[in-house]
Amino acid sequence: MNIGTALAVATNGLTTDTVLVQSFISSGLPYFTLVGLPDTVLMQSKERVRTACRAIEFKWPRTRVTVNLSPASLPKRGAGYDLSIVASIFSAMKCINSDKLEDTIIMGELALDGTVLPIPSILPIALHANTHGISRLILPSQNVDEAHIIDGLNVIGVNHLTDLLKVLDAQPELLYSIPQYTSGHTSYALVSDSYPVAHKSKETAPTGTQLTYTNTSSNMSSSMSSNMNKAATHAVNTKSSLSLDIDTTFDIEEGLSSSNLDFADVLDQVDAKWALEVAAAGGHHILLQGPPGAGKTMLARRLPSIMPDLTHNQAVEHACIRSARGLASCTTLTHDIPFIRVQHNATMSSLVGGEIGSYIRPGAVSLANNGILFLDEAAEFDRTVLQALRIPLETHNVTISRTRGLVTYPANFQLVLAQNPCACGKLWSSHGECTCTPIQLRRYRHRISGPILDRIDMKINVSHITTMARANSTVQEYSPLLGRNFYGDSAHMREDVRLARERAHYRFQGYGWDKNSQASPTWLMEKTHTKIISAVNKLLSSETITMRGAHKILRLAWTITDLFGQSQPDMDNFQAAQALYLSGD
DSSP: OOEEEEEEEEEETTEEEEEEEEEEEESSSSEEEEESSBOHHHHTHHHHHHHHHHHTTOOOOSSEEEEEEESTTSOBOSSTTHHHHHHHHHHHTTSSOGGGGTTEEEOOEEOTTSBEEOOSOHHHHHHHHHHTTOOEEEEEGGGHHHHTTSTTOEEEEESBHHHHHHHTTOOGGGOEEOOOEEETTEEEEEETTTEEEEEEOSOOOOTTOOOOOEEOOTTOOHHHHHHHHHHHHHHHHSOOOSOOOOOTTEEEEOOOTTSSOOGGGSOSOHHHHHHHHHHHHHTOOEEEEOOTTSSHHHHHHTGGGGSOOOOHHHHHHHHHHHHHHTOOOOSSOOOSOOEEEEOTTOOHHHHHEEEETTEEEEOHHHHTTTSEEEETTGGGSOHHHHHTTHHHHHHSEEEEEETTEEEEEEOOOEEEEEEOSSSSSOTTOSSSOOOOOHHHHHHHHTSSOHHHHHTOSEEEEOOOOOOOOOOOTTSOEEETTTTEEEOOSHHHHHHHHHHHHHHHHHHTTTTTOOSGGGOOHHHHHHHSOHHHHHHHHHHHHTTSSOHHHHHHHHHHHHHHHHHTTOSSOOHHHHHHHHHHHHTTO
């Protein structure tokens, strides 16, 4: 029995599994069958593989070809298995030495002319290879730079099916000589006349670079050589078919942490800046409400400027989520806090994730993982869309169930909401009278449901600006809400946040969390002074707050304590926390 094998990786969200691709060439009528729970797109790979092989004038076996994707019980999705299926078939036909396929993951989609097309979820695949001790990957050339984010991998890029044959040292009748060339930001050069190794290059080949395949086999026809030259040229000139994110209902704003956005640019609004410093220090959710032009969006976009950068593991996780979404690949990790701004016309699938093609892609809540999810004009969102935030806010992950399967993505984000006080926006404005009727006011205020509002730690009223004075980094500003002065520029606020988070991290060692917003109710009851617990009980007995609200006030009190460098919350800290929680009600 002659069985050819190759390795691939099945992705389900950020979860990955090794797939053994087995091909068996047996006697019988010509037939090509694919088994192992493939989806519709993967099932169609039979036609893509067969036609691509014929495009390079490879003689397809006139017998029975059976391809098995093992483990058979694991669902496989997408066209990324095309290259591994071809490699296993060539191995079964003894065109490729099976030793060349050991410890090598092969992924890529084939076009009908043999061009290798990029695929999504490259980073999870590369991370899987690194974790399981597989050092070599053969991928579409457009995906190589992205895979290089993971250290310790030998990543080989191929543009065409003929490149794969050269990499795997196919037999002479299938072997073509590939000269050195440069494509995009990745160059490919022969190493020891065995295979092209991709490495980063600052040089870029001019548009329309011609690749010529030299015939190294006397059995190769002139027409076949001509086809190879045309296919190679097409492979270089063809733009990446990996669809970038075309969802226009949310914007991914990167680099805000290191940009020139500064809280000092925000005129007045001392209370709002203080509340955002507390939110950054403790990871608390916040609602900003005020008339148009008060600076709500301006304040929210500056929140990343005072937050600590992502750790290495968080940056890798964020890059994997971007890769699973199908966003543009990146060549380096970014440690900037992700800031996802969602527009009010967002759908359920764009917010929490959904099915796009053969894949269940993450939504805005997952792209904002370990970062900020900003919902501007929150009251204008569809009510059912907002309700979808309830579970991620509590569990810090989102589970998407579709006919193709079940996928769980991380969704540990910090929620920032902004809304007008009423439909016309002039309820608290000094620039005109509100024209809303009592019924319109009531309807507008109920756009955001009670359960969502109950999960918000702080509700802050933002009024119109009354002064044109820019914050001075050497002069403290007075916050009526806080009852004391503090520096209102990003540099000072960022340092305050850093020190507060360090204190919280040290205090929570061994508990499984590192921010005050994550502290468990049991811990809060045990560690908070009884005098403060008694004050909370009075609020509960008067039905001013719910039990969830009580926990949020205590968490806020601990964050304020960390900002002031104290070891225990006192009554002043508790009253400041209570003001932050109740000020917008």
